[in-house]
Amino acid sequence: MFEEFMGIPAHPLVLHAAVVFVPLLALLTxxxxxxxPIRPHTRWVLGLLALGAPISALLAKLSGDAFFDRLRAANRVTPEFAPTIEAHQEFGDITLWATIGLAIVALALVWFVPPRAAKARAAEASAAEASATDDARPSRALTLALQVLSLVAAGIAVYYVIRTGDSGAKAVWTGQ
Known part of the structure; x- marks a missing residue:
């Protein structure tokens, strides 16, 4: 299923979605x-990217595994070159998990950290409603923890996207 698209190996086609969506998810997170100030404008986009980026990383991994199995079955991978491809696969596995972690952090941000507009509406509400809204707001500690987690998760995800892409490119173009 993930092997070919219109006669072309799917992996070189599909991986570009992950190369775009994962760093975009990291930046937006x-x-x-x-x-x-950007929260009201990016909330839905971030939520959709948090769903799409892990899917694109999963499709890249599955298509890459199918591509490697196809090449191995056709005896187009030498025993000396197999460890290079397997190292690339390991980077791809880590990229998938890092992207899932980043998506979870992004969804937690969307869920627990409201946009500024919600604070403005709360200020306009009656005193009773405003106090109820204040109780519903996340604590400063939770917001700070999610901010730190977003920086860490984004850094890890982007790092592994770059490492995976670099190892794949070197495998294809230089045979290293």
């Missing part, structure tokens, strides 16, 4: 966490 950091922006949402640290720049409150």
């Amino acid at each position: 950091i922006g949402y966490a640290l720049v409150p």
Whole structure:
């Protein structure tokens, strides 16, 4: 299923979605966490990216595994070169898990850290409603923890996207 698309190996086609969506998710997660004025404008986009980026990473991994199995079955992978591809696969596995972790942090931000507009509406509400809204707001500690987690998760995800792409490119172009 993940082997070919219209006669072309699917992996080189599919991986570009992960190369775009994972860093975009990382950038938008950091922006949402640290720049409150953009929250009302990016909340839904961040939520959708948090769903799409892990799916694109999963499709890249599955298509890569199918591509490697196809090459191995056709005896197009030498025993000396197999460890290079397997190292690339390991980076891809870590990228998938890092992307899932980043997506969880992004969804937690969307869920627990409201956009600024919610604070403005709460200020306009009656005193009783405003106090109820204050109780519903996340604590400063939770917001700070999610901000730190977003920085760490974004850094890890982008690092492994780069490492995975670099190892794959070297395998294809230089045979290293």
